[in-house]
Amino acid sequence: MKKVLSLTLTMAMVLSLAACGSSTSSAPAETTAAAAETTAEDTTAEETTAAETEAAETEAAEAETDSDLAYVQDKGTLVVGITEFEPMDYQDENGEWIGFDADMAKAFAESLGVDAEFIVIDWDNKILELEGKTIDCVWNGMTLTDEVTSAMECSNAYCNNAQVIIVPADVADQYQDTDSLSDLSFAVEAGSAGEAEVDALGLTYTSVTSQADALMEVAAGTSDAAVIDSLMAAAMVGEGTGYADLTYTVGLNSEEYGVGFRKGSDLAAALNDFFADSYADGSMEACAETYGVQAALIEQ
Amino acid sequence: MSLILEQMPVVIGALNTGFIQTLKLFFVTLIGAFPLGLVIAFGSMSRFRPLSLATKLVVWIIRGTPLMIQLLIIYYFPGLVLNNPIWGGGETGRFLAASTAFIINYACYFSEIYRGGIQGVPVGQEEAGLVLGMTKSQIFWKIKLLQMIKRIVPPMSNEIITLVKDTALARIIALQEIIFAGQSFMKGSHGISGAIWPLFFTAFYYLIFNGVLTLLLGRLEKKLDYFR
Numbered sequence: 001m002k003k004v005l006s007l008t009l010t011m012a013m014v015l016s017l018a019a020c021g022s023s024t025s026s027a028p029a030e031t032t033a034a035a036a037e038t039t040a041e042d043t044t045a046e047e048t049t050a051a052e053t054e055a056a057e058t059e060a061a062e063a064e065t066d067s068d069l070a071y072v073q074d075k076g077t078l079v080v081g082i083t084e085f086e087p088m089d090y091q092d093e094n095g096e097w098i099g100f101d102a103d104m105a106k107a108f109a110e111s112l113g114v115d116a117e118f119i120v121i122d123w124d125n126k127i128l129e130l131e132g133k134t135i136d137c138v139w140n141g142m143t144l145t146d147e148v149t150s151a152m153e154c155s156n157a158y159c160n161n162a163q164v165i166i167v168p169a170d171v172a173d174q175y176q177d178t179d180s181l182s183d184l185s186f187a188v189e190a191g192s193a194g195e196a197e198v199d200a201l202g203l204t205y206t207s208v209t210s211q212a213d214a215l216m217e218v219a220a221g222t223s224d225a226a227v228i229d230s231l232m233a234a235a236m237v238g239e240g241t242g243y244a245d246l247t248y249t250v251g252l253n254s255e256e257y258g259v260g261f262r263k264g265s266d267l268a269a270a271l272n273d274f275f276a277d278s279y280a281d282g283s284m285e286a287c288a289e290t291y292g293v294q295a296a297l298i299e300q
Numbered sequence: 301m302s303l304i305l306e307q308m309p310v311v312i313g314a315l316n317t318g319f320i321q322t323l324k325l326f327f328v329t330l331i332g333a334f335p336l337g338l339v340i341a342f343g344s345m346s347r348f349r350p351l352s353l354a355t356k357l358v359v360w361i362i363r364g365t366p367l368m369i370q371l372l373i374i375y376y377f378p379g380l381v382l383n384n385p386i387w388g389g390g391e392t393g394r395f396l397a398a399s400t401a402f403i404i405n406y407a408c409y410f411s412e413i414y415r416g417g418i419q420g421v422p423v424g425q426e427e428a429g430l431v432l433g434m435t436k437s438q439i440f441w442k443i444k445l446l447q448m449i450k451r452i453v454p455p456m457s458n459e460i461i462t463l464v465k466d467t468a469l470a471r472i473i474a475l476q477e478i479i480f481a482g483q484s485f486m487k488g489s490h491g492i493s494g495a496i497w498p499l500f501f502t503a504f505y506y507l508i509f510n511g512v513l514t515l516l517l518g519r520l521e522k523k524l525d526y527f528r
Contacts, residue, residue, distance in 0.1 A: 079389045081389075083484075083487060084484055084487055084488050084489045085487065085488060086488045086493060090488060090489075090491075091489070091490060093491075117389070117390070119389045119390065119391075119474075120474060120476065120484075121474045122471065122472065122473070122474045125376075125472070125473075125474070128372075128376050128380070129376075129389070129474075131379070131380055132375075132376040132377075132378075132379030132380045132385055133379040133383075133385035133389075134375075134376070134379055134385055134387065134388065134389035134393070135389050210486070210487065211487070212483070212486035212487040212494070213486070215486070215494060216486060216496050219496065235488065235493055236487075236488065236493045236494040237494065241493060241494050242303070242485075242492065242493060242494030242495040242496065243494045244303075
């Protein structure tokens with residue numbers, strides 16, 4: 001009896017131990033199959049047998065070494081990592097993703113013959129998401145900094161942006177040039193272009209997790225000023241917004257937006273071609289006009 | 301203030317959607333962790349040394365590392381290291397990964413509470429069973445189990461209430477639970493941008509849900525009073 005019991009328990013334990021590792025083996029059948037093996041017309045994911053899954057895995061590995069483009073076309077979807085960011089990526093009343101970036105991403109996916117799927121990610125984890133293949137690109141008004149270009153395969157710049165200083169509206173007239181900023185304490189997004197700027201100017205600053213957090217710091221009075229993207233500032237600060245008491249003053253630098261892909265991916269080159277074509281035929285500018293960003297558009 | 305009232309319907313709608321994810325994660329974790337915890341408890345009490353040592357090792361690892369890291373490992377590790385993103389990028393994959401991490405983590409905590417409960421049943425109860433000629437398993441299922449359940453209700457209530465709030469950790473893998481939904485209004489979501497209050501407002505959801513849970517668990521404790 002005892003032996004039977006301990007045997008049962010051993011097996012139960014082995015199973016539950018396997019559960020830790022088996023996050024790798026139990027659920028994967030459908031995802032791997034969907035991700036690698038099948039094309040859009042034939043997704044018999046549930047029926048995939050273990051053998052097929054293995055084949056799919058090797059195929060996925062090959063596709064990765066060969067071509068990221070082929071990998072995306074094989075699985076039939078381009079998974080776009082975004083955060084809600086008006087006017088680049090945001091939802092309309094029906095929950096459809098729209099915005100300059102979202103519309104361009106849809107058009108690009110269509111040109112590859114795949115569907116665009118939008119996934120809201122935690123911006124801090126964008127490189128993890130890319131390398132972990134849970135998304136295929138980061139397309140969300142991403143500033144091309146050294147960190148970004150060294151960690152991702154980036155497209156050509158497509159949009160201009162600047163970093164601007166946010167201060168409470170009632171003291172804004174005291175801070176109209178960079179020299180006046182020295183006695184302020186700043187809140188900036190960790191790893192952002194804004195952080196690099198205030199650091200270069202030798203200003204006192206605190207790093208927070210997002211630009212939105214930086215705004216909250218100013219609103220709450222825990223920091224005197226924040227540095228955020230001008231496109232974002234235009235949408236979020238001033239009369240009629242959630243931050244009616246704040247305003248933006250000095251622009252620190254100018255910078256450019258690009259789209260990030262996995263390191264070494266050939267999708268970046270494909271996107272550059274796509275940008276060039278759609279700029280040439282005017283569709284890119286038309287799209288930019290829809291969202292009021294045509295002034296910031298960069299010639300391709 | 302009027303701005304808040306204007307935003308209220310949209311925000312409540314979004315927070316409700318987020319809270320449903322929170323509740324789903326909460327219930328799935330409980331359903332998975334209750335039985336798994338019992339299995340682990342048996343494992344750690346086993347007289348078969350390798351089994352009990354292996355179990356204790358697992359419990360040590362899971363209790364000794366932050367749940368946030370476990371979430372990151374379970375979600376990103378397959379794609380990063382094994383080159384096989386089993387969870388996929390979608391909402392369902394993120395939910396499954398989060399559930400897996402939470403079930404394993406909570407099962408380990410539960411197992412220790414179960415162990416305390418089982419070992420806390422007076423030895424006389426077991427001896428009485430042996431005298432009556434019952435087998436070990438009969439003694440467990442017929443004598444010890446209910447007494448153990450009575451003993452573990454207070455510490456389990458504690459863990460269950462902690463779990464409600466711990467679900468917020470799943471935002472690290474971008475599971476759109478209520479905190480994520482609340483925070484997204486700070487950046488811009490559903491046409492509202494730069495609103496701070498929704499994030500703080502989420503606290504009411506937790507507070508009310510935990511209030512209901514506290515009442516239910518209190519009742520359960522009363523019901524089990526007859527074992528005195």
